[in-house]
Amino acid sequence: MDILVCIKRVPVTGAKVTLTADEQAIDAGYLSFAPGPHEECAIEEAVQIAKKHGGRSTALTLGPDTAVEQLRYAASMGVDDLILLETDEEFPPMPTARAITAAIQAQERPFDVLLFGNESADAGGYQVGIRVAHALGMPVVTGVKKLEFADGADGGTTVATAHRQTPDGWELYEVPLPAVFTIKEGINVPRYPSIPGKLKAKKKPIQRITPEMGAVGLEKVRLVVPEAEASDVNILGHGAAAAPQVVELLAELGLV
Amino acid sequence: MSELPQKAKVVVIGAGIVGNSIVYHLAKLGWEDMVLIDKGPLPNPGGSTGHASNFLFLATHAKEFAELTMDSVRLYKELGVFTECGGIEVARTEERLEEFRRLMGSSKKWGIESHYVTPAEVKEMVPFINEETIVGGFYTPGVGVVDSLQAGTLMREYGEEKGVLQSFPNVEVMDIETEDGAVKAVVTDKGTIETEYVVIAAGVWSPRIAKMAGATIPLTPQVHQMISVGPIDILSETDGEIGYPIIRDMDTFMYERQSGGDMEVGSYAHRAILIHPDDIPSIEEAEMSPTELPFTEEDFEPQFEHSLEIMPDILGDETAGIRHAINGLLSLTPDGYPLLGETVEVKKLWSAAAIWIKEGPGTGRLIAEWMTYGESEIDAHHSDVSRFSNYARGEYHSDQRTAEAFIKTYGIVHPREQWESNRNVRVSPFYHMEKELGAVFFETAGWERPQWYASNEKLLAEYGDKVMDRPNEWDSRWWSPIINAEHLAMRERVGMVDLTALSIFDIKGSGAVEYMEKMAMAKMDVAIGRGVYTPILTPKGGFKSDLTILRLGKTHYRVITGGADGPRDMKWFSNHLPGDDSVYMVDMTSAYCTIGVWGPKARDLMQSVTKADMSNEAFPYGWTKKIRIDGVEVLAFRISYVGELGWEIYIPMEYGLGIGKKLWEAGQEFGVVPVGIGVYGTTGRLEKGYRLMSAELDADYSPVEAGLARPKVKKADFIGKEGYLKAREEGPTAVLCTLTVEDHTSKSGVKRYLQGGEPILTLDGETIKDAKGRYSYATSAGDGPSLGKQVLLAYLPLQYAKIGEKLYVEYMAENYPVTVRSIDSTPVFDPSNERMKG
Numbered sequence A: 001m002d003i004l005v006c007i008k009r010v011p012v013t014g015a016k017v018t019l020t021a022d023e024q025a026i027d028a029g030y031l032s033f034a035p036g037p038h039e040e041c042a043i044e045e046a047v048q049i050a051k052k053h054g055g056r057s058t059a060l061t062l063g064p065d066t067a068v069e070q071l072r073y074a075a076s077m078g079v080d081d082l083i084l085l086e087t088d089e090e091f092p093p094m095p096t097a098r099a100i101t102a103a104i105q106a107q108e109r110p111f112d113v114l115l116f117g118n119e120s121a122d123a124g125g126y127q128v129g130i131r132v133a134h135a136l137g138m139p140v141v142t143g144v145k146k147l148e149f150a151d152g153a154d155g156g157t158t159v160a161t162a163h164r165q166t167p168d169g170w171e172l173y174e175v176p177l178p179a180v181f182t183i184k185e186g187i188n189v190p191r192y193p194s195i196p197g198k199l200k201a202k203k204k205p206i207q208r209i210t211p212e213m214g215a216v217g218l219e220k221v222r223l224v225v226p227e228a229e230a231s232d233v234n235i236l237g238h239g240a241a242a243a244p245q246v247v248e249l250l251a252e253l254g255l256v
Numbered sequence B: 001m002s003e004l005p006q007k008a009k010v011v012v013i014g015a016g017i018v019g020n021s022i023v024y025h026l027a028k029l030g031w032e033d034m035v036l037i038d039k040g041p042l043p044n045p046g047g048s049t050g051h052a053s054n055f056l057f058l059a060t061h062a063k064e065f066a067e068l069t070m071d072s073v074r075l076y077k078e079l080g081v082f083t084e085c086g087g088i089e090v091a092r093t094e095e096r097l098e099e100f101r102r103l104m105g106s107s108k109k110w111g112i113e114s115h116y117v118t119p120a121e122v123k124e125m126v127p128f129i130n131e132e133t134i135v136g137g138f139y140t141p142g143v144g145v146v147d148s149l150q151a152g153t154l155m156r157e158y159g160e161e162k163g164v165l166q167s168f169p170n171v172e173v174m175d176i177e178t179e180d181g182a183v184k185a186v187v188t189d190k191g192t193i194e195t196e197y198v199v200i201a202a203g204v205w206s207p208r209i210a211k212m213a214g215a216t217i218p219l220t221p222q223v224h225q226m227i228s229v230g231p232i233d234i235l236s237e238t239d240g241e242i243g244y245p246i247i248r249d250m251d252t253f254m255y256e257r258q259s260g261g262d263m264e265v266g267s268y269a270h271r272a273i274l275i276h277p278d279d280i281p282s283i284e285e286a287e288m289s290p291t292e293l294p295f296t297e298e299d300f301e302p303q304f305e306h307s308l309e310i311m312p313d314i315l316g317d318e319t320a321g322i323r324h325a326i327n328g329l330l331s332l333t334p335d336g337y338p339l340l341g342e343t344v345e346v347k348k349l350w351s352a353a354a355i356w357i358k359e360g361p362g363t364g365r366l367i368a369e370w371m372t373y374g375e376s377e378i379d380a381h382h383s384d385v386s387r388f389s390n391y392a393r394g395e396y397h398s399d400q401r402t403a404e405a406f407i408k409t410y411g412i413v414h415p416r417e418q419w420e421s422n423r424n425v426r427v428s429p430f431y432h433m434e435k436e437l438g439a440v441f442f443e444t445a446g447w448e449r450p451q452w453y454a455s456n457e458k459l460l461a462e463y464g465d466k467v468m469d470r471p472n473e474w475d476s477r478w479w480s481p482i483i484n485a486e487h488l489a490m491r492e493r494v495g496m497v498d499l500t501a502l503s504i505f506d507i508k509g510s511g512a513v514e515y516m517e518k519m520a521m522a523k524m525d526v527a528i529g530r531g532v533y534t535p536i537l538t539p540k541g542g543f544k545s546d547l548t549i550l551r552l553g554k555t556h557y558r559v560i561t562g563g564a565d566g567p568r569d570m571k572w573f574s575n576h577l578p579g580d581d582s583v584y585m586v587d588m589t590s591a592y593c594t595i596g597v598w599g600p601k602a603r604d605l606m607q608s609v610t611k612a613d614m615s616n617e618a619f620p621y622g623w624t625k626k627i628r629i630d631g632v633e634v635l636a637f638r639i640s641y642v643g644e645l646g647w648e649i650y651i652p653m654e655y656g657l658g659i660g661k662k663l664w665e666a667g668q669e670f671g672v673v674p675v676g677i678g679v680y681g682t683t684g685r686l687e688k689g690y691r692l693m694s695a696e697l698d699a700d701y702s703p704v705e706a707g708l709a710r711p712k713v714k715k716a717d718f719i720g721k722e723g724y725l726k727a728r729e730e731g732p733t734a735v736l737c738t739l740t741v742e743d744h745t746s747k748s749g750v751k752r753y754l755q756g757g758e759p760i761l762t763l764d765g766e767t768i769k770d771a772k773g774r775y776s777y778a779t780s781a782g783d784g785p786s787l788g789k790q791v792l793l794a795y796l797p798l799q800y801a802k803i804g805e806k807l808y809v810e811y812m813a814e815n816y817p818v819t820v821r822s823i824d825s826t827p828v829f830d831p832s833n834e835r836m837k838g
Helices: A035-055 A065-078 A093-106 A128-136 A195-203 A240-254 B016-026 B063-081 B093-108 B118-127 B148-161 B203-212 B299-311 B361-374 B394-408 B431-436 B456-466 B482-492 B513-517 B564-576 B602-609 B654-669 B677-687 B721-730
Strands: A003-008 A010-012 A030-036 A057-063 A082-087 A113-117 A140-151 A157-166 A169-176 A179-183 A206-209 B005-012 B035-038 B082-083 B088-092 B114-118 B135-138 B144-146 B163-170 B173-179 B183-190 B191-200 B219-229 B245-251 B254-259 B264-265 B290-294 B320-332 B339-341 B349-353 B437-443 B447-453 B494-498 B502-510 B531-539 B543-553 B556-563 B583-589 B592-598 B626-630 B631-637 B646-652 B672-675 B732-743 B779-786 B789-797 B806-811 B813-821
Touching: A003 A035, A003 A065, A003 A128, A003 B431, A030 A065, A035 A057, A035 A113, A035 A140, A035 A179, A057 A065, A057 A093, A065 A082, A065 A195, A082 A093, A093 B447, A128 A140, A128 A179, A128 B118, A140 A169, A157 A179, A179 B564, A195 B299, B005 B016, B016 B035, B016 B148, B016 B361, B035 B148, B063 B082, B063 B093, B063 B144, B063 B148, B063 B361, B088 B093, B093 B114, B093 B135, B093 B806, B114 B118, B148 B163, B173 B203, B191 B203, B191 B219, B191 B361, B191 B592, B203 B320, B203 B349, B219 B394, B245 B299, B254 B299, B264 B299, B320 B394, B320 B813, B339 B361, B431 B437, B431 B447, B431 B654, B447 B456, B447 B482, B447 B677, B456 B482, B456 B602, B456 B672, B482 B494, B482 B672, B482 B677, B482 B779, B494 B602, B494 B654, B494 B677, B502 B513, B502 B564, B513 B556, B531 B721, B543 B564, B543 B631, B556 B564, B592 B602, B592 B654, B602 B646, B602 B654, B626 B654, B626 B721, B631 B654, B646 B654, B654 B672, B677 B779, B677 B789, B732 B779, B732 B806
Parallel strands: A003 A057, A003 A113, A057 A082, A082 A206, A113 A179, A140 A179, B005 B035, B005 B191, B035 B163, B088 B245, B191 B349, B494 B672
Antiparallel strands: A010 A030, A140 A157, A157 A169, B082 B144, B088 B135, B114 B135, B173 B183, B183 B191, B219 B264, B219 B320, B245 B254, B254 B264, B290 B320, B339 B349, B437 B447, B494 B592, B502 B556, B502 B583, B531 B543, B543 B556, B592 B646, B626 B631, B631 B646, B732 B789, B732 B813, B779 B789, B806 B813
């Protein structure tokens, strides 16, 4: 079973987000970059599936040369192959999906499972996975928090069971492969890369493809940082002096 | 939380390990009405204390660091936050092993237990080490880890519980107001506090806060990379925070320190990454904390491989992940020492910056004592923030030097090693003349000074074996036998030494005599024209400085001190000015250049260029006179730091080159040689047993012990008099002696030459400690070419301070025989000073 996991290089912000002067990007002066939390889980899932069911895992990203860092990070977690759709331009969701679709179609081996993050950590467009599935004519399940595979009844096509969490319980979808799944944080606990993993990742070759922008669809005008919500934290006190208030609160909640 | 008070006696800015320790010790010394503020939350406000790896290695070559670290260990233990685990510095190269031998000598002189361990012994203590990567180790059992945040909390709570301290987190300093050059108020985002004292203990932010008051704290924050790898089973199985000794893999500039089930791997191997205080992110903007910047993995890549080499079993385990990785900020300074004391620019504004976990608590005590008594038990001479010349107080110099210094953190640094960055800042008028003569320049306080002259190489043949050449590379690094040839030629003929780097300041005014009497141990109300060498004492009678004072007029004195000592001495003198207009002080360093003319032919040379009578009768030793050379008036001072007949000639700067050339040309007839500071500062000085500030002289020893007590005590009151009288009454515990090395032959047959700092041992090979707990070591060491032996100065307890006493000096783990030659200030060379005074 061959798995593709698509990830995005995004800045890791602190509590306060600062924008660049032109309001087009987050000021990343003293920030690091990483795949988003959903994508980190998708990488972990890809590695686990490949290990459990056999086959290769591939990480793909669209971004500048520096996005190699995120590919190497995926490799250090155990991903086998790396693809960079290299561009210094910012791709909106539609061209991104188109570029990824084209890259997938250009691969010699087809993928059985395509994993995305449920939404990107910066733009939060919730689009790319669905658009890629649509373009490839594959089924897609979004917001997946558990993924299982079983051989089909006739021993042929493998069927995946994707679990989605709803407020009232779980929704289960059975889909034949190949299929697209957008992964939600919580599906697993992603591993920390080990030192040998880092060293191996450094040596991995990277397949570089130059994507075409084409029609853009949805476009970014500018970014706005919303007003911070007032904190609800109410400090009850310090040390032993706080004990009566804590007891009172616990009583109020019916816990004591 | 109560409101920020409007008034306080002291405001301490920064609640890291240093700020907390300062309020603790101030509280212990009886201070009240103190306020501690930090812009971050407590107990971890987000400064460098919060991300420190919290381990304390003890061995160091430097006395101040040794004392501060040992005092800090004591305090951490008192607070119950110290866990002893031992530490092993391991070597991958023979060069590093040699450095360990030197370091073991240094450990001995501070009383730190440490010893050599074989790779197999390292393996026994640290079973997961790959002993094949190392050639040996240096084990210090007393190494440990601390909980520095808990230490800070306990110290802060002491002051709070005593009712003398209020602490306020989340308060940011916006400004520091001053009035008449002194602190007045601290303006914060939560209100203004009027205060008498402000202490800046703000770590990497200190320069920015000092700037608000118009002061300087020259440090540059830099990145130190650290990763934490785990879980590792063998580590998880130990009890508590740490169960194995900490490894410092010195040749790869890395450490491996257990922290619970993780191994922290830190590096000082990467490029220097400077982050200016204004560029440090705020608490809100930071991804982790302001001083934990995102890890730049490309800088750590070689360290991944090095860490696998030394601990392949645990760090090569694929199930152990890198759970945490940071570019942690820490404070670096242009010379590696902390920045302590009152700032140069603003009175009662104190700096307590550039201190690491291993010096934190001890530094707090030091600052508190200094603020209380005007001096501290641990002498902060090297760490005094006022030590920098003006040019070195800014960001430019700090950036250049700290960028160069970073790699020296775990490096092998030769005691004479020169800086490469920011050179040629200050040059004398003779610079180009000297360059033509092949001067090899060493730097002091920004000045370029010839250490020796390549053009004197021809003298080597003339003196043959007397130049005491050094076959070992380390011994001869940053050194040349030409120094000794220059020395011998000067003693035979006449030498010219460029002394322009000397610091000069004038004291004038109606109250000058009274003021100078207060400052100096020696009598100052002397005849006009006299020059007097005098100790300057601390309030308790230790050495603050030693310098030469010329009385040039009824109410005019000129103070001459070392180039590097100048800024510190000027701060001391200026702090004690009466505060009215009766005495004033002017820095004259930039006004004069200086040439020393010394040797048996000095008088002939000087007489050939001036009509002034230079005879002994007309111009006796210890006197000054204005003379003319080619019509230019210069000040001649008959004195010598090298033990020869001659003068220091003080020339107004713009006339310097002309006079220098004149002396050089006139000197040809007398066989003049250009002589470098190698002679002036070491060989000439040591043959005469002259004491050097911060080598022989510091606040730990009294003038009586240093052999500098005068026959009588002057009537006038002076700073340190009481302590001096007490020291005279008590008599010395140890005295400064001159020793000579009797045999330089090492076990391998190679002659080895000492560099200074080596421990003195008994003939049984035991260290020597006096009744006050001070160990004996060579405070200075150098060649005595005229004696044909190396000369050492060392304080010895009285039972060993006997002429002819035989002892050992330890150098690179071997013992060499030495003999005590002098037990007071009597020089070994020309004991009756006939040459100088003839």
